[in-house]
Amino acid sequence: MVKVLFVCHGNICRSPMAEFVMKDIVKKNGLEDCFEIASCATSREEIGNAVHYGTRSKLAEVGISCAGKYARQLTVKDAEYYDYLIGMDDWNMYNMKRMIPSKYHDKMYLLLDKTEHPGDIADPWYSGNFDLTYEQVLLGCQVWYDYLVEKGL
Numbered sequence: 551m552v553k554v555l556f557v558c559h560g561n562i563c564r565s566p567m568a569e570f571v572m573k574d575i576v577k578k579n580g581l582e583d584c585f586e587i588a589s590c591a592t593s594r595e596e597i598g599n600a601v602h603y604g605t606r607s608k609l610a611e612v613g614i615s616c617a618g619k620y621a622r623q624l625t626v627k628d629a630e631y632y633d634y635l636i637g638m639d640d641w642n643m644y645n646m647k648r649m650i651p652s653k654y655h656d657k658m659y660l661l662l663d664k665t666e667h668p669g670d671i672a673d674p675w676y677s678g679n680f681d682l683t684y685e686q687v688l689l690g691c692q693v694w695y696d697y698l699v700e701k702g703l
Contacts, residue, residue, distance in 0.1 A: 552703050553586040554694070555632040556661070557642055561591030561621035562602040564638040564671050564683060568661060570609055570616045571684075572691040579695075584703050589619075590628060592645035596621040608680040629654035636661050636694070639670035661690035664697050 554572065558565035569589035576585045591597070600606075601616045609616050629635060629650040635658045637643045646658055662668050671690065674683045 551584055551586055552634070552698050553632045554588075554634045554636060554698075555624075555628055556587075556589040556636050556638070557592060557624055557646055558589070558638040558671075559591060559593050559642060559645075559673075560596035560599075560675070561589055561623075562596045562599055563605050563675050563680075564673065564687065565589035565591070566601045566616055566619050566621075567605045567609065567683065568636070568638070568671075568687045568691055569619070570614050571687050572695065574614050575691055575695045579699075581699070581703075585698075586632075588632075590622050590624045592624055592642055592649060594623055597623055602675070604674055604678070604680040605683075608684050612684070624649055626650060629657065633657065634659060634694075639673070661694070662686065664693045665689055 556565040556568040566589050569587055572587050576582055599621050601619050606616055635646060637646055637660055647655055661671055671686045672682050674680045
């Protein structure tokens with residue numbers, strides 16, 4: 551089983567979007583038993599809050615539910631448990647590396663790292679553009695899914 555944890559600043563926009571998009575990809579391919587997927591935040595600001603309405607709306611538009619998801623913060627136990635810690639931008643990576651011992655840093659990647667255009671996932675908290683964020687998240691998740699399946703899970 552491959553364990554993937556998506557990470558962003560507050561765990562209300564990008565990382566839960568990635569969590570539920572990846573879960574959808576995995577489900578559509580019949581591999582739910584091969585993956586464990588979750589998301590969390592580097593900050594404490596949104597702990598306990600539901601997914602942002604913009605993310606909920608965009609996911610609902612494409613037929614994906616994120617019901618029951620509430621923000622939580624990244625822990626050292628997450629780094630021990632998950633195989634991949636996938637951040638949304640360089641600032642997330644910086645904070646992840648500050649929070650997690652260096653022996654786990656080799657598990658840390660950006661969502662777009664394995665795509666043809668590596669870089670940051672646009673933050674809709676500031677832009678309001680949940681469509682762009684969804685397109686980037688979908689691309690990143692699909693590429694990661696393909697990579698992990700090809701790697702042999």
